[in-house]
Amino acid sequence: MKSAIQPPAWKALLPWPGPEAHKHARGRLGVVCGPPNRTGAARLAARAGLRVGAGVVTLLCPPASAPIVAPAVEAVMVHPFEGPQALVEASQAMNAVVIGPAAGLDQATIENVRALARTKAALVVDADALSIFEGRSQDLFDLLDTQDVLTPHEGEFQRLFPGLLDAGREAAALRAARTAGCIVVLKGRETLIAGPDGRIHSNDNGSPWLATAGTGDVLAGIIGGLIAQGMASVDAATAAAWIHAEAARGFGPGLIAEDLPDRLPAVLSGLYPG
Ligand SMILES: NC(=O)C1=CN([C@@H]2O[C@H](COP(=O)(O)OP(=O)(O)OC[C@H]3O[C@@H](n4cnc5c(N)ncnc54)[C@H](O)[C@@H]3O)[C@@H](O)[C@H]2O)[C@@H](O)CC1
Ligand SMILES: Nc1ncnc2c1ncn2[C@@H]1O[C@H](COP(=O)(O)OP(=O)(O)O)[C@@H](O)[C@H]1O
Numbered sequence: 001m002k003s004a005i006q007p008p009a010w011k012a013l014l015p016w017p018g019p020e021a022h023k024h025a026r027g028r029l030g031v032v033c034g035p036p037n038r039t040g041a042a043r044l045a046a047r048a049g050l051r052v053g054a055g056v057v058t059l060l061c062p063p064a065s066a067p068i069v070a071p072a073v074e075a076v077m078v079h080p081f082e083g084p085q086a087l088v089e090a091s092q093a094m095n096a097v098v099i100g101p102a103a104g105l106d107q108a109t110i111e112n113v114r115a116l117a118r119t120k121a122a123l124v125v126d127a128d129a130l131s132i133f134e135g136r137s138q139d140l141f142d143l144l145d146t147q148d149v150l151t152p153h154e155g156e157f158q159r160l161f162p163g164l165l166d167a168g169r170e171a172a173a174l175r176a177a178r179t180a181g182c183i184v185v186l187k188g189r190e191t192l193i194a195g196p197d198g199r200i201h202s203n204d205n206g207s208p209w210l211a212t213a214g215t216g217d218v219l220a221g222i223i224g225g226l227i228a229q230g231m232a233s234v235d236a237a238t239a240a241a242w243i244h245a246e247a248a249r250g251f252g253p254g255l256i257a258e259d260l261p262d263r264l265p266a267v268l269s270g271l272y273p274g
Helices: 007-011 040-051 066-070 082-091 109-117 137-141 154-160 167-178 213-226 233-253 261-270
Strands: 002-004 028-032 056-061 077-082 096-098 121-125 183-186 191-193 201-202
Touching: 007 191, 007 233, 028 040, 028 121, 028 213, 040 056, 040 066, 040 213, 040 261, 056 066, 056 082, 056 183, 066 077, 082 109, 096 213, 109 121, 109 191, 121 213, 137 154, 137 167, 154 167, 167 183, 167 191, 167 201, 183 233, 213 233, 213 261, 233 261
Parallel strands: 002 201, 028 056, 028 096, 056 077, 096 121
Antiparallel strands: 183 191, 191 201
16 A cells, blocks of 8 residues: 655654764765766765765765866765775765766676675665666666665666556556565656565655756765665655655756755755754
């Protein structure tokens, strides 16, 4: 049975800093960056993760991208890595890692997903890190744990789960979560969050202003930022879908993805019990 996402359902689970908080205790998020000419998507995800409350957010960059990224961020940190083993080492201390936004449709992205699966970090797998597994999706599923999250739009969903959408979105999302053995966030006008345990949640505050490039990257960052702070992945994904859409609704006409992270404080203030 599908339950609508209402703030009260997950509001009590949101992470807030207590008096003893310090940045590392608030959660460490990594975001894997792509090649030098496509760093914007990862930067959007990283900023969103920081805005939603992760204490330390690091862009994990191929060496060629680091000099491009470094002047374009402030509080977000930059860590260059050379190859999959270096990515494992850089990610050991992360609570969550986002991979996929403009990561590149190439073997390096596959190797990077494999590397991250060897760490304790929960993974949010989006965009190119989904599409690159088209025709070999079981290779991806074999790497995933129950707390990992896939965030496909319908095009990416078709690449990973060909034909499944014919059964309808809700049935498809549930079957996908069972097959992949993790949380599946099927994005669109109605975003569905399905777990391998057969539970499914539906976002009911979707906003058409989100139909603009880069908003999915921001959603991935919000999910990762909440997981990094200790939320269970399914709760993080349901909360993130609502918070993301609420940020867009509050902005309205003219919204571009860059606007979303900076709308998060207003949305979070409305949820803060303090
Ligand atoms: N600033 C940046 O660097 C940005 C980078 N982006 C990244 O660019 C990469 C490629 O983006 P593309 O738009 O080419 O790839 P997509 O996989 O989004 O789109 C490729 C094709 O998939 C289909 N498709 C897309 N969205 C769909 C939907 N909702 N339902 C059904 N079919 C759909 C369409 O046929 C489309 O031509 C991704 O990694 C993405 O994260 C974008 O997020 C935009 C911002
Ligand atoms: N018409 C719509 N109504 C509500 N939400 C939408 C609509 N169109 C897109 N979205 C949301 O916008 C985001 C788009 O993500 P995605 O397709 O991955 O874009 P990108 O790859 O450019 O970041 C998703 O969260 C999706 O749910």
